[in-house]
Structure formats: structure tokens, C-alpha cells
Amino acid sequence: MTYDKDxxxxxxxxxEIPCHKVYEDADTLAFMDIMPQAEGxxxxxxxxxxxxxxxxxxxxxxxxxxxxxxxxxxxxxxFSPPGIMVAQLNGPAAGQSVFHLHFHVIPRYTCKDLGxxxxxxxxxxxxxxxxxxxxxxx
Ligand code: 5GP
Numbered sequence: 001m002t003y004d005k006d007x008x009x010x011x012x013x014x015x016e017i018p019c020h021k022v023y024e025d026a027d028t029l030a031f032m033d034i035m036p037q038a039e040g041x042x043x044x045x046x047x048x049x050x051x052x053x054x055x056x057x058x059x060x061x062x063x064x065x066x067x068x069x070x071x072x073x074x075x076x077x078x079f080s081p082p083g084i085m086v087a088q089l090n091g092p093a094a095g096q097s098v099f100h101l102h103f104h105v106i107p108r109y110t111c112k113d114l115g116x117x118x119x120x121x122x123x124x125x126x127x128x129x130x131x132x133x134x135x136x137x138x
Contacts, residue, residue: 001099003051009100015048020124020131023138027063030071031106032127037115040130042080044068051099053064053091055132061101067102068136077137081107085114 004010010029011017019031022042046064050056052064056064072084087104089096097118108114 001051003049003055004099005049007051007098007100008051009043009045009098009102012097013045013100020127022074022131022134023067025063025067027060028067030067030105032122032131034122034127035118035120036106036122036127037104037117038081038107038109038113039126040081040134041070042071042075042077042105042134044071044105045100046104049125050101052096052101053088054090056101064101064103068105069133071105074134074137075105075107081109083108083111 007018011031021031023030028044028046030042030044033043036070044064044067046056046060048057048060050060068086072086075084085106085108087106088102095117
């Protein structure tokens with residue numbers, strides 16, 4: 001598959017589409033998933049182009065992992081979940097639906113609480129409040 005420079009996350013990185021931003025640095029951006037699988041579900045993307053783990057430059061992957069750790073720590077502080085799941089899907093068969101590499105950082109409260117992937121849009125006001133809680137914990 002060829003990288004589509006107009007995929008939704010590339011457009012969010014360029015600021016063409018709004019997001020509930022949690023964190024940004026020169027190489028990465030973190031923002032709330034609009035169809036969260038749990039309260040606090042955050043996405044971390046490298047700014048550089050790359051659709052998956054095979055095509056993303058290693059230095060971009062490393063930057064995204066660094067930010068993922070930072071965001072996971074902030075989610076832990078903000079929401080106090082007993083667990084946090086980090087997921088990164090490659091290819092439609094794995095469930096990937098946006099083809100710009102990203103890490104899901106999902107608070108987990110029990111091993112049975114995971115919502116359905118990319119299914120239920122959350123209230124934007126709730127997403128804004130969750131983003132503010134995580135930002136405050138960074
Ligand atoms: P994937 O299936 O590629 O691993 O995950 C894509 C994620 O992006 C899904 O969890 C989905 O809910 C989320 N998503 C899809 N469109 C948008 C959007 O426009 N904005 C945000 N913030 N998240 C999105």
C-alpha cells in the first residue's frame with residue numbers, strides 16, 4: 001500500500017483537522033481517540049510519514065515510543081487505572097483503519113472492560129476534559 005499523505009492523522013498533524021491535543025513536540029503528537037475504547041484512550045503519532053511499523057523510519061518509531069511512555073505515565077497519574085494497554089496495529093487484518101503509524105494508549109480497569117475498536121464516537125466535551133486531565137499530569 002502507498003502512504004496517503006492526506007490520511008486523517010497526517011491532516012491532524014498538519015493542523016488541517018482539529019484534535020483534542022494532549023502533547024506535541026518536534027517529532028510527535030498525542031491526541032484523544034474520538035471513538036475511545038476507554039476513558040482516556042489517547043493516540044500517539046510520529047509526525048513523519050509512514051503507514052505502519054514496516055515503513056516508518058526507526059528514528060520516528062523511537063520518538064513515538066518515547067512519547068507513548070510519557071503519555072502512559074500521565075494517563076496513569078490522571079486516571080489511576082490499574083492497567084494500561086499499548087497497541088499498534090499493522091494492516092487491515094490486524095484491525096488497522098488509519099494508515100499512518102500510531103500507538104493506542106488505553107487505560108484498563110478490568111481485563112473485561114475494553115470497548116469496541118473505532119465504534120462509538122465520544123462526547124467532544126468529555127474528550128476535551130480528558131485531554132486536559134492528561135495534559136495536567138504530563
Ligand atoms: P487503527 O484502527 O488504525 O489502529 O486506529 C485508528 C483509531 O483512530 C481508531 O481507534 C479510531 O477511533 C480513531 N480515529 C478515527 N478517525 C479519527 C479522527 O478523525 N480523529 C481522532 N482523534 N481519532 C480518530
